[in-house]
Amino acid sequence: MHTRAEIGYDSKIEGDIVHTRLDAAINWFRKYSMWPMPMGLACCAIELMAAGASRFDIARFGAEVMRFSPRQSDVMIVAGTVTYKMALAVRRIYDQMAEPKWVIAMGACASTGGMYRSYAVLQGVDRILPVDVYVAGCPPRPEALLDAFIKLQEKVSREPVQ
Amino acid sequence: MTPLEFALQLKGRFPEAFSEPVEFRGECTLKLADAERIAEICGFARKDMGFDYLVDISSVDNYGDDPRFTIVYHLYTHAQRCHLRIKTDVAEQKAELPTVIDVWRTADWHEREIYDMMGIRFRGHPDLRRILMWEGYPYFPLRKDFPLAGKSSDVPEVAFTNTTPMMGGPFVTIAGGKDSIAREPRVRIPESDSISMTGRVERREDIKDAHGKAFGPGPIEKKP
Numbered sequence: 001m002h003t004r005a006e007i008g009y010d011s012k013i014e015g016d017i018v019h020t021r022l023d024a025a026i027n028w029f030r031k032y033s034m035w036p037m038p039m040g041l042a043c044c045a046i047e048l049m050a051a052g053a054s055r056f057d058i059a060r061f062g063a064e065v066m067r068f069s070p071r072q073s074d075v076m077i078v079a080g081t082v083t084y085k086m087a088l089a090v091r092r093i094y095d096q097m098a099e100p101k102w103v104i105a106m107g108a109c110a111s112t113g114g115m116y117r118s119y120a121v122l123q124g125v126d127r128i129l130p131v132d133v134y135v136a137g138c139p140p141r142p143e144a145l146l147d148a149f150i151k152l153q154e155k156v157s158r159e160p161v162q
Numbered sequence: 163m164t165p166l167e168f169a170l171q172l173k174g175r176f177p178e179a180f181s182e183p184v185e186f187r188g189e190c191t192l193k194l195a196d197a198e199r200i201a202e203i204c205g206f207a208r209k210d211m212g213f214d215y216l217v218d219i220s221s222v223d224n225y226g227d228d229p230r231f232t233i234v235y236h237l238y239t240h241a242q243r244c245h246l247r248i249k250t251d252v253a254e255q256k257a258e259l260p261t262v263i264d265v266w267r268t269a270d271w272h273e274r275e276i277y278d279m280m281g282i283r284f285r286g287h288p289d290l291r292r293i294l295m296w297e298g299y300p301y302f303p304l305r306k307d308f309p310l311a312g313k314s315s316d317v318p319e320v321a322f323t324n325t326t327p328m329m330g331g332p333f334v335t336i337a338g339g340k341d342s343i344a345r346e347p348r349v350r351i352p353e354s355d356s357i358s359m360t361g362r363v364e365r366r367e368d369i370k371d372a373h374g375k376a377f378g379p380g381p382i383e384k385k386p
Binding site: 084085087088113117118119120121123127 | 294295296299301303308309310311312313320321323324326327328
């Protein structure tokens with residue numbers, strides 16, 4: 001039996017023992033159980049709901065448990081237009097999330113302000129949060145969000161555990 | 163009763179307060195000379211004339227004129243199914259008038275919005291805070307002398323704003339095309355979006371084919 005390199009396991013030789021690195025094991029736990037904080041602010045949130053529903057099914061990546069409490073969530077999905085007034089709340093909720101935490105900027109508005117070039121709109125949520133993955137689209141299709149999730153999982157599996 | 167009859171009834175009660183009612187396409191507007199009397203007049207309109215619904219309060223910035231601001235009250239009576247509009251002017255130095263929150267409770271948020279966007283204060287309002295912008299924001303963005311891009315501000319430990327870039331990016335309509343279709347963002351090639359750097363705009367040729375007519379995008383500049 002040949003498995004992935006990060007968890008080298010051969011039951012014939014090793015029995016019930018798995019050899020791996022601590023980093024790889026912890027990151028493996030983390031990346032298949034990333035509970036999202038759905039920061040739905042505009043129409044992108046509709047696509048986020050579609051990604052969570054049966055047709056696209058974000059549960060395939062272990063992220064189906066949308067937590068509306070920041071204290072129980074790992075990845076904040078900023079889906080929609082971030083106004084300056086809402087930016088205060090977004091930042092506060094992010095601060096309340098427990099480490100380790102990640103951020104996906106979903107759609108043009110969350111990434112850059114999008115078409116809203118105005119005094120009221122924050123020109124990209126990366127002005128206040130460290131964004132890990134940007135998703136293009138207005139709004140992005142659910143597949144694009146799932147792709148962002150896979151990219152984030154790859155990123156998580158590369159991170160050293162402190 | 164028609165809107166004009168309501169307007170004349172109101173003017174008959176306060177003859178010196180109003181100018182002549184103006185009727186346009188079945189809608190009637192009364193101009194109140196002294197903004198300080200707005201609460202008293204609205205109270206009469208509600209209690210004695212049956213205008214039980216305040217549809218909206220809006221404000222106009224007549225920038226450069228004096229008085230600078232106009233406040234517009236839209237009244238409606240459900241019993242008679244009739245609208246009435248009352249306008250009144252407020253000078254920039256004063257920028258204050260009485261609240262009508264004791265007449266219609268819905269005036270609460272309307273007046274807060276006007277305070278937030280125009281900086282006009284409503285005397286007697288119980289909770290005159292900003293409603294759309296964050297608390298502590300130093301400007302009034304719907305005034306005519308405020309730029310669309312906004313102004314930079316920074317309230318330490320609270321929030322900040324930056325001036326928004328108005329040029330470049332994939333969503334901005336650009337000048338130069340001969341018609342509105344040629345100026346739209348979708349005629350540009352997304353990956354070559356470098357207007358701010360080169361001044362050149364690349365346009366998609368297939369959009370023109372999609373229309374199949376002469377009104378496609380304007381002259382197409384090719385890269386050398």
